[in-house]
Amino acid sequence: MExxxxxxxxxxxxxxxxxxxALRVHTDTEYDLRDSLITLASPESVDRTMVxxxxxxxxxxxxxxxxxxxxxxxxxxxxxxxxxxxxxxWAHQLDPGKRRTAVMxxxxxxxxxxxxxxxxxxxxxxxxxxxxxxETPIPPNEGHEMLAKxxxxxxxxxxxxxxxxxxGKDIWAMDLMPEISQTHWSHMKASAFKxxxxxxxxxxxxxxxxxxHVLRHAELILTDPKQRSKLNKVNVVxxxxxxxxxxxxxYDLHQITPDYILHAGYLGSLGRDATSxxxxxxxxxxxxxxxxxxxxxxxxxIFLNPHGYPSxxxxxxxxxxxxxxxxxxxxxxNWGFNKGWFMPGFSFIDxxxxxxxxxxxxxxxxxxxSKINSNRDVFDLNQRMYARYRRYGxxxxxxxxxxxxxxxxxxxxPLKGSNGSSSGSRGxxxxxxxxxxxTEAPDETAYGPYMELVAKAGLSWDEAILDYLxxxxxxxxxxxxxxxxxxxxxxxxxxxxxxxxxxNDQ
Ligand SMILES: [Zn+2]
Numbered sequence: 001m002e003x004x005x006x007x008x009x010x011x012x013x014x015x016x017x018x019x020x021x022a023l024r025v026h027t028d029t030e031y032d033l034r035d036s037l038i039t040l041a042s043p044e045s046v047d048r049t050m051v052x053x054x055x056x057x058x059x060x061x062x063x064x065x066x067x068x069x070x071x072x073x074x075x076x077x078x079x080x081x082x083x084x085x086x087x088x089x090w091a092h093q094l095d096p097g098k099r100r101t102a103v104m105x106x107x108x109x110x111x112x113x114x115x116x117x118x119x120x121x122x123x124x125x126x127x128x129x130x131x132x133x134x135e136t137p138i139p140p141n142e143g144h145e146m147l148a149k150x151x152x153x154x155x156x157x158x159x160x161x162x163x164x165x166x167x168g169k170d171i172w173a174m175d176l177m178p179e180i181s182q183t184h185w186s187h188m189k190a191s192a193f194k195x196x197x198x199x200x201x202x203x204x205x206x207x208x209x210x211x212x213h214v215l216r217h218a219e220l221i222l223t224d225p226k227q228r229s230k231l232n233k234v235n236v237v238x239x240x241x242x243x244x245x246x247x248x249x250x251y252d253l254h255q256i257t258p259d260y261i262l263h264a265g266y267l268g269s270l271g272r273d274a275t276s277x278x279x280x281x282x283x284x285x286x287x288x289x290x291x292x293x294x295x296x297x298x299x300x301x302i303f304l305n306p307h308g309y310p311s312x313x314x315x316x317x318x319x320x321x322x323x324x325x326x327x328x329x330x331x332x333x334n335w336g337f338n339k340g341w342f343m344p345g346f347s348f349i350d351x352x353x354x355x356x357x358x359x360x361x362x363x364x365x366x367x368x369x370s371k372i373n374s375n376r377d378v379f380d381l382n383q384r385m386y387a388r389y390r391r392y393g394x395x396x397x398x399x400x401x402x403x404x405x406x407x408x409x410x411x412x413x414p415l416k417g418s419n420g421s422s423s424g425s426r427g428x429x430x431x432x433x434x435x436x437x438x439t440e441a442p443d444e445t446a447y448g449p450y451m452e453l454v455a456k457a458g459l460s461w462d463e464a465i466l467d468y469l470x471x472x473x474x475x476x477x478x479x480x481x482x483x484x485x486x487x488x489x490x491x492x493x494x495x496x497x498x499x500x501x502x503x504n505d506q
Pocket of ligand 1: 204308
C-alpha cells in the first residue's frame with residue numbers, strides 16, 4: 001500500500017497543534033474482492049497486493065475500538081487532534097465521489113506519550129548552578145532530567161518526546177531557538193529562514209563523552225549570553241541518547257567496574273547496532289527511527305554524530321574476544337590504539353552540481369582544528385597520544401597505523417571528494433545537509449578529570465560547527481509569481497551560503 005498522504009488540516013487560533021486532519025489512502029478497489037481474487041492468485045499474494053476502501057474503513061473502525069479499550073494508544077494518535085478523517089479512494093485523482101470516509105473521534109485525547117514535566121521534581125528550581133556534570137558518564141534518566149531542567153528554566157529550550165527504545169526507555173530531544181509566542185509554526189519555515197544543526201549523540205553508548213559534551217553545549221548556549229546570541233541565527237537540536245538501552249547498561253556496569261571498557265553498552269539491547277533497521281517502516285529497534293525522524297522534521301544543514309573508542313574490535317557481544325579484526329579487515333586493528341581526539345572519514349563533496357560544498361567542508365575543518373587546538377590540555381593530550389601512536393604504530397606498520405594530520409589534529413580525509421550522487425540516504429542528502437560529521441574521543445570509559453578532558457574536546461567541536469553556521473552569510477532569496485486568482489511566494493536559502501562569511505561578524 002502507498003503511504004497515506006495528508007490532505008487537509010484544520011487549526012484553531014490559541015490552540016496548539018491541529019484540531020482536525022484528513023489523510024488520503026489510495027486503494028485498489030472500493031469493495032473487498034478477496035473471495036473472488038483468491039481464485040486467481042494465492043491468498044498471500046492477494047493480501048499483499050490488493051487493498052480495498054472497505055478494508056480501510058473497517059481498519060479505522062477497529063483501531064477506534066482498540067483505542068477505547070486502552071490498546072495501541074500511540075497508533076494514529078496525535079496530541080490535541082479532535083478528529084481524524086481517512087479518505088479511502090480508489091480513483092487516481094482526488095475525487096469525493098470515489099471515496100469512502102472513515103472518521104475517528106478524539107484520536108488525540110488518549111495519547112500515551114509521557115510529559116517531560118514528570119521527569120522533574122516539583123521542588124526543583126534553577127538557582128544558577130551548573131546543570132550538566134562531567135564527573136561520571138550520564139545515564140538516560142539523568143540526561144533527560146537535565147533536558148527537563150533546561151526546558152523548564154529557559155524559554156529558548158523546548159523538550160519533546162522523540163521515541164522509545166526496544167526496552168521501553170523514552171527518548172527525548174530538545175530544540176533551542178528564540179522563544180516563539182505563536183501557537184503554530186513550521187519546522188520547514190524555521191529551517192528555510194535559518195540554518196539548523198542536529199547534535200545526535202551516544203549511538204555507541206559506552207562511548208560516553210558525547211552525551212556529556214552535547215548537553216553541556218546546550219547548557220552553555222542557554223546560559224552564556226555570547227553563545228545565546230547564536231540562536232538568533234542558527235536553530236540547534238539536541239538528541240543526547242541515540243541508544244538509551246546501551247547507555248543504561250554502560251552506566252550500570254560503570255558503577256561496578258568503572259575502569260573497564262563496558263563494551264556491553266556499545267550496541268543496542270539485542271546485540272546489534274541501535275541504528276539497525278532505521279530505514280524500515282517497522283524496525284525491531286524503535287530507537288533506530290529517531291535520527292531519521294529528526295532529520296525529516298528539521299531538514300538540517302549539518303547533522304553531527306559524535307563517537308568514541310577504542311574497544312570496537314576487541315570485544316564482540318556474545319562472541320567473547322574476537323581479536324584484532326573488524327569488518328573482516330585486519331587493518332582495522334589500529335582502532336585498539338589510542339590516537340587522541342580525531343575525526344575518522346572527514347568526507348566532502350567535490351562536484352559541479354554542488355559548487356560550494358567543498359569550500360564549506362574545508363572551512364568547517366578550519367573551524368574544528370582551531371577550536372580543538374585552543375584548549376591547551378586537549379592539544380597536549382593529542383600530541384602525546386599521536387606521538388605514542390607514531391612510535392609504536394605508524395613508524396613500524398604504516399599500512400595499518402596512519403596518521404594524517406591537519407593543523408596538528410588527526411583528521412582522516414579521503415583522497416578526493418565524492419560527487420554527492422550516492423548520498424541519497426537520510427542525513428546525507430547534499431541538497432539539504434551540506435556536511436555531516438563524526439568524531440572519535442578516547443572515552444571508553446571516561447569519568448572524573450579524564451571525562452572533563454575528553455568532553456572538553458567534544459564541546460570544542462560542537463562549538464566550532466555552531467560558529468561555522470553562525471558566521472555564514474545566509475541570505476533568503478525570495479521570488480513570486482501570479483496564477484489565476486492567487487499568487488505563489490517562494491523563499492529559498494542557498495546551502496551552503498553563496499558568500500561564505502558574514503563580514504559583520506569578523
Ligand atoms: Zn562509535
